[in-house]
Amino acid sequence: MRAVVQRVSSASVEVDGRTVGAVTEPGLLVLVGVTHTDTRAEAARLAAKLWGLRILHGEKSCSDVSAPLLVISQFTLYGDARKGRRPTWQAAAPGPAAEPLVEAVVDELRALGAHVETGVFGADMKVSLVNDGPITLVLEV
DSSP: OEEEEEEEEEEEEEETTEEEEEEOSSEEEEEEEOBTTOOHHHHHHHHHHHHHOOOBGGGBOHHHHTOOEEEEEOGGGGOBOSSSSSOBOTTBOOHHHHHHHHHHHHHHHHHHTOOEEEOOTTSOEEEEEEEEEEEEEEEEO
16 A cells, blocks of 8 residues: 655545545645555554654654544556656556555544544545645555
8 A cells, every 4th residue: 555645734625516524623634545465454554654653743643632634545646657658557456446445544543543534435536735844755555
């Protein structure tokens, strides 16, 4: 699994002009990509890493300060543009395999005590955010 993690002051995601998920206080925006070999074990490791990642102000984690997370599926994280001008998506898991694993990350975070907002899997989403810092990390588990 691959994730792009951004420390945000606020973030939201809209589908068809309607806000479906938002964090209105400092927390994390997490874009999650799934590849063919990922399992629930990777989802659990990613959730634990996100919950304990010390990138909030004062080197705090979401678990330290009960900060919210906005988790959005993002198959394009496995795009490959090394050749030519058009990326390939071959490394991205297909929707039926990826969706349960993105949901597993969310479920694991909630089981750890996190407040988690989400986008809509496979939808055309409009994401807005105020990147705080800016701090952006790429995680792989």
